[in-house]
Amino acid sequence: MAGLGMKAARVAVVVALFAIWEILSRTGIVDPRLLPSASDTLLTLVELLQRAGIRNDLAVTASEVMVAFILAVPCGALIGFAIAENRYFAEVAKPLLFFAFSIPKSIFLPMFILVFGVGFSQKVGFGFFSTIFIVIMSTTTAVESVKVEHLTVARSYGATRLQTAFRVYLPSMLPVLLEALRISMIFNLTGVILAEMYASREGIGHQIATWGENFQMKQLLAGVVMVAVIAMTFNELIRSVETRCSHWRT
Amino acid sequence: MQPLANVTPFKPGSRAGAIQISNVGQVFKTATQDVVALSDVSLDIKPGRFVVLVGPSGCGKSTLLMMLAGLRQQTSGTILINEAPIPQPDPNRVGVIFQEPSLFPWLTAEENVEFPLALRRIPRSDRRAKAVDALKLVGLEGFGKRHPHELSGGMKQRVSIARGLVQDPPVLLMDEPFAALDEQTRMTMGDELLRIWAATGKTVVFVTHSLTEAVYLADEVVVMSARPGRIVDHLTISLPRPRTYEMLGGETFGTLRDRIWRHIRKSA
Numbered sequence: 001m002a003g004l005g006m007k008a009a010r011v012a013v014v015v016a017l018f019a020i021w022e023i024l025s026r027t028g029i030v031d032p033r034l035l036p037s038a039s040d041t042l043l044t045l046v047e048l049l050q051r052a053g054i055r056n057d058l059a060v061t062a063s064e065v066m067v068a069f070i071l072a073v074p075c076g077a078l079i080g081f082a083i084a085e086n087r088y089f090a091e092v093a094k095p096l097l098f099f100a101f102s103i104p105k106s107i108f109l110p111m112f113i114l115v116f117g118v119g120f121s122q123k124v125g126f127g128f129f130s131t132i133f134i135v136i137m138s139t140t141t142a143v144e145s146v147k148v149e150h151l152t153v154a155r156s157y158g159a160t161r162l163q164t165a166f167r168v169y170l171p172s173m174l175p176v177l178l179e180a181l182r183i184s185m186i187f188n189l190t191g192v193i194l195a196e197m198y199a200s201r202e203g204i205g206h207q208i209a210t211w212g213e214n215f216q217m218k219q220l221l222a223g224v225v226m227v228a229v230i231a232m233t234f235n236e237l238i239r240s241v242e243t244r245c246s247h248w249r250t
Numbered sequence: 251m252q253p254l255a256n257v258t259p260f261k262p263g264s265r266a267g268a269i270q271i272s273n274v275g276q277v278f279k280t281a282t283q284d285v286v287a288l289s290d291v292s293l294d295i296k297p298g299r300f301v302v303l304v305g306p307s308g309c310g311k312s313t314l315l316m317m318l319a320g321l322r323q324q325t326s327g328t329i330l331i332n333e334a335p336i337p338q339p340d341p342n343r344v345g346v347i348f349q350e351p352s353l354f355p356w357l358t359a360e361e362n363v364e365f366p367l368a369l370r371r372i373p374r375s376d377r378r379a380k381a382v383d384a385l386k387l388v389g390l391e392g393f394g395k396r397h398p399h400e401l402s403g404g405m406k407q408r409v410s411i412a413r414g415l416v417q418d419p420p421v422l423l424m425d426e427p428f429a430a431l432d433e434q435t436r437m438t439m440g441d442e443l444l445r446i447w448a449a450t451g452k453t454v455v456f457v458t459h460s461l462t463e464a465v466y467l468a469d470e471v472v473v474m475s476a477r478p479g480r481i482v483d484h485l486t487i488s489l490p491r492p493r494t495y496e497m498l499g500g501e502t503f504g505t506l507r508d509r510i511w512r513h514i515r516k517s518a
């Protein structure tokens with residue numbers, strides 16, 4: 001648990017980083033055309049957020065991310081569960097999954113474009129593809145974190161399958177699952193934005209790529225800050241649920 | 251209380267808590283060979299007796315307990331509890347207390363004790379009342395709201411005893427319940443258990459590696475040998491009750507412990 005002093009120190013570090021950024025740019029130590037100052041960037045960010053076009057891009061990205069996530073998590077969880085519970089399936093599938101997981105997903109992006117074209121389904125497809133392996137692997141780990149002793153206790157008190165699922169499996173797995181959810185979202189977001197940057201007509205990833213190509217550094221940096229803040233907010237949200245659900249894990 | 255399909259109706263009467271084990275064998279089929287864990291084990295346990303199983307590691311004590319609990323089926327012979335076989339776990343007849351406290355860490359002490367009742371859909375208030383009573387019986391009044399990680403090893407084991415007692419089964423099975431505790435806690439827990447046992451009149455089958463603990467607690471000590479697991483001796487401990495610390499140094503105590511030790515050394 002972080003005390004108040006610790007939190008203040010963290011805020012101070014962030015403020016200091018922004019201050020260094022501002023100074024580097026203002027004094028010209030770093031060329032301001034390459035690194036616009038922090039204050040300029042933040043002003044641009046506010047200005048960008050007021051544009052309908054940008055808001056639309058954000059909405060497009062958000063919906064792609066959500067759809068990919070909502071599809072990938074249950075599918076991955078189901079497959080992961082099946083693998084963990086079925087000895088034969090596990091022995092066949094597990095090494096293959098490790099192989100698949102080790103491959104950088106980005107090399108498949110051109111294929112996704114060939115199959116899905118450039119658009120919503122391509123982004124969702126690639127987001128799904130980037131996410132599902134980590135979901136499968138985390139679910140398998142989560143199932144394996146269920147203690148045999150706890151299952152025996154439940155059995156010795158005559159628990160039904162459903163009761164065992166809800167009263168032993170679910171609470172045992174919850175902390176690991178929440179963590180998995182959090183990490184999957186990182187993979188998912190990366191996948192969708194990468195797909196947008198590579199080939200797209202809309203979406204925040206597409207905008208960031210365009211700003212970069214046109215050397216619009218202020219907008220580019222503002223976009224970076226925007227995506228970073230969104231990702232961190234989601235991450236922290238799940239993390240707070242995580243700490244509440246896993247207080248017993250000491 | 252709602253009757254459950256898989257539970258044999260409890261017959262209150264003189265045989266409640268009686269255990270009859272006749273010619274029981276257990277063979278484990280492994281990839282390489284068949285392991286005969288138990289062979290021709292017969293044992294008659296009268297209601298309300300405190301029976302301790304001892305024997306070298308791997309002689310099948312846990313296996314026997316698993317079968318008494320209905321968690322595993324014997325490959326030959328019959329087991330009767332309250333004069334009925336036990337094809338699956340029946341918490342109304344048998345309560346099991348495991349070595350590692352095996353409490354659910356995400357539940358409080360009270361909720362852990364309530365767990366067996368929650369499975370039967372007993373109303374929340376009844377459940378809580380019974381859990382509070384059970385915790386009181388094991389001397390943990392006022393600790394119900396704590397989580398297992400906030401309790402000491404001895405307290406955790408008390409909670410699992412309370413969980414085993416909460417449905418008031420006539421038989422309690424305990425597989426090395428105090429093995430993970432330090433010497434002092436172990437002694438106090440033994441006295442506690444004897445107090446609870448005297449107050450509730452349950453049949454207890456208790457597994458331990460400590461011969462002192464065995465003689466101190468038991469009405470009867472059953473000595474087993476390994477490969478295959480068999481019963482090699484069955485002693486009645488006639489020391490008076492309540493048992494006291496002073497008895498540990500007495501002559502009867504020493505004689506009994508020596509006799510058990512000789513069996514174990516021979517078969518190990």
Ligand SMILES: Nc1ncnc2c1ncn2[C@@H]1O[C@H](COP(=O)(O)OP(=O)(O)OP(=O)(O)O)[C@@H](O)[C@H]1O
Nearest residue numbers: 278279280285287306307308309310311312313314
């Ligand atoms: N599931 C299993 N599959 C195969 N063999 C088993 C299995 N369970 C137990 N055994 C074997 O059966 C024998 C008895 O095991 P058990 O656990 O009952 O011994 P134990 O007397 O409780 O030992 P300990 O004192 O070490 O707890 C051992 O030889 C063990 O290897």
Ligand SMILES: [Mg+2]
Nearest residue numbers: 311312313425
């Ligand atoms: Mg054992």
